[in-house]
Each structure stands twice: as C-alpha cells, then as structure tokens.
Amino acid sequence: MPPPTSEPRLLSPAQLQSVQRIAYDCCGLDLRRGKEALIESRISHHMREKGFTDVREYLSLLDGGRNRDMLDGLLSHLTTNHTYFFREPSHITFFEKHICAPLAGTREKLFVWSAASSSGEEPYSLAIAAREALGAEAATKVRILATDISLRMLARAREGVYPAEALTSMAPPLRQRYFQLDRASERYRIRDEIRAMVAFRRLNLIEPLPQFPPADVIFCRNVMIYFDAPTRAGVVDRLIERLRPGGYFFVGHSETLGLADERLGYLEPSAYRRV
Numbered sequence: 190m191p192p193p194t195s196e197p198r199l200l201s202p203a204q205l206q207s208v209q210r211i212a213y214d215c216c217g218l219d220l221r222r223g224k225e226a227l228i229e230s231r232i233s234h235h236m237r238e239k240g241f242t243d244v245r246e247y248l249s250l251l252d253g254g255r256n257r258d259m260l261d262g263l264l265s266h267l268t269t270n271h272t273y274f275f276r277e278p279s280h281i282t283f284f285e286k287h288i289c290a291p292l293a294g295t296r297e298k299l300f301v302w303s304a305a306s307s308s309g310e311e312p313y314s315l316a317i318a319a320r321e322a323l324g325a326e327a328a329t330k331v332r333i334l335a336t337d338i339s340l341r342m343l344a345r346a347r348e349g350v351y352p353a354e355a356l357t358s359m360a361p362p363l364r365q366r367y368f369q370l371d372r373a374s375e376r377y378r379i380r381d382e383i384r385a386m387v388a389f390r391r392l393n394l395i396e397p398l399p400q401f402p403p404a405d406v407i408f409c410r411n412v413m414i415y416f417d418a419p420t421r422a423g424v425v426d427r428l429i430e431r432l433r434p435g436g437y438f439f440v441g442h443s444e445t446l447g448l449a450d451e452r453l454g455y456l457e458p459s460a461y462r463r464v
C-alpha cells in the first residue's frame with residue numbers, strides 16, 4: 190500500500206514567513222515557532238469570510254500589511270480573544286474594595302484603562318465592580334477607557350450583548366442587576382448605566398500611544414503572553430509612563446513582572462502600584 194500522502198499546506202514557507210513578519214511588525218505577535226497550524230487555520234477562516242479561494246490573491250491584496258482593511262481582518266483572526274467576565278477575580282475584588290470603595294462620598298474621580306479589552310468582558314466587569322462599590326456615584330466618578338487592536342472585538346464589545354454561557358462566570362445576582370434578557374434572541378444585554386461608563390477605542394500597544402490623561406488604574410492582562418521579551422518590555426515601559434504616581438497596574442496571572450522595574454511596587458500576584 191502506498192504511504193499516506195500528507196495534507197497539502199495552504200502556505201508555502203515563504204508565504205508563512207511573510208505572515209509571521211506582518212503579525213510581528215504590526216501587532217507584536219510572536220507566531221514564529223510551532224504556530225504554523227494555527228496561522229493556516231486562521232488564514233483559511235479569514236479567506237473564507239472574504240470569499241477568497243486563492244491564497245496568492247489573498248496575500249497580494251494584503252500587500253505586506255499595507256492594506257489597512259485586510260490587515261485589520263487578518264489581525265482580528267490571528268489574535269487570541271478569549272476572555273470572560275470576572276476573569277482573575279482577585280483583581281476585580283481588589284479594584285472594588287481597595288480602589289473604588291474609598292472614593293464613596295469624596296470628590297475624587299478614577300480614570301481606568303483596560304488596555305486589551307477584547308469583546309468587553311473585562312471593562313464591563315470593572316464597571317460593574319465600581320457600581321457595586323459606589324452605587325449611582327460610580328456613573329460620575331469612574332470612567333473606563335477600553336482599547337484593543339481588533340476592530341471586530343471592539344464592535345462586539347460596543348454592542349454589549351452576550352449569550353447566557355458568557356455570563357456563567359458571574360454571580361447570578363450581578364447578572365440580574367446589570368443585564369437584560371432579550372427573550373427573542375435569548376441573549377443578555379448589558380444595562381445602559383454600565384455601558385455608559387465605558388468608552389471603546391482602537392489602540393495598538395506596540396505603536397506610540399496617543400495622548401490621554403494619566404491613568405489611575407491600568408489593566409493589561411493576558412495579552413503580553415503573545416509578545417516576545419523585548420516587545421513586552423517596551424509595552425510595560427510605555428504603560429508605566431501612562432500611570433500616575435500611586436496608580437495601580439494589573440497584568441495577567443501568568444504574566445507576573447517580578448520586581449525588575451523600580452517604578453513599581455508589588456501588591457499581590459500580578460498587581461503592582463507605581464511608587
């Protein structure tokens with residue numbers, strides 16, 4: 190019997206390299222080793238969505254990343270957007286009890302930046318936590334800027350509508366207080382008072398950051414794991430520059446920074462404060 194033939198590859202080695210280079214240069218994603226199958230499956234998904242059958246035609250329109258629309262689509266497929274409400278809950282509890290609650294009855298305000306917000310679960314969890322700590326005062330006291338590189342995720346986040354499975358990580362009373370069930374679609378819509386606390390905007394963490402006021406709190410969680418060490422160091426450096434002294438910095442639980450940066454003091458696992 191002849192040996193089984195291996196599946197034909199979608200991308201030649203040169204084409205694969207060019208996609209890896211685009212992902213790295215445009216987004217900081219380190220997809221160089223062992224990610225070939227992932228790249229191929231994500232590209233074929235994007236090709237199907239755009240109606241391409243020929244990968245050469247697809248790459249030629251991508252034009253090395255110069256076609257912004259195609260690049261956005263490609264990056265949206267290559268990035269990992271997995272997230273959920275109240276992820277890494279010790280951070281959200283810390284935010285609610287130690288950062289928001291002390292603002293009650295004061296004139297102080299809080300500017301929070303969720304720096305890789307994906308489909309909105311993280312910034313909405315923070316808005317809910319602030320509302321739990323401050324009640325109606327949260328609406329005027331806490332402002333959350335949620336940014337992501339992916340236009341597709343930002344659109345989903347702005348819509349603020351989630352299937353029931355997406356809310357299972359949240360205590361049921363919170364779901365009842367802050368979501369409305371749309372009976373027709375059986376999906377849950379975040380209530381207006383929570384949505385109004387969050388502004389969404391596209392921002393690429395590896396590019397020079399646009400101007401906005403220094404943040405009191407930055408959440409940059411579960412994105413730096415996809416960057417290599419130099420990219421990660423550059424991103425952390427720029428984020429700390431945007432944090433006001435005394436401000437709080439949260440990274441993902443698997444992204445602990447150590448205490449290499451003298452501008453940061455350690456609070457608890459993956460939570461820091463600018464000194």
Ligand SMILES: C[S@@+](CC[C@H](N)C(=O)[O-])C[C@H]1O[C@@H](n2cnc3c(N)ncnc32)[C@H](O)[C@@H]1O
Nearest residue numbers: 216268271272305307338339393394410411412
């Ligand atoms: C795994 S999600 C993390 C979401 C949330 N922070 C959490 O912890 O659940 C990673 C997000 O980072 C975004 N991302 C990847 N590279 C980025 C970059 N260079 N600039 C901004 N966002 C980026 C992706 O689009 C994705 O939505």
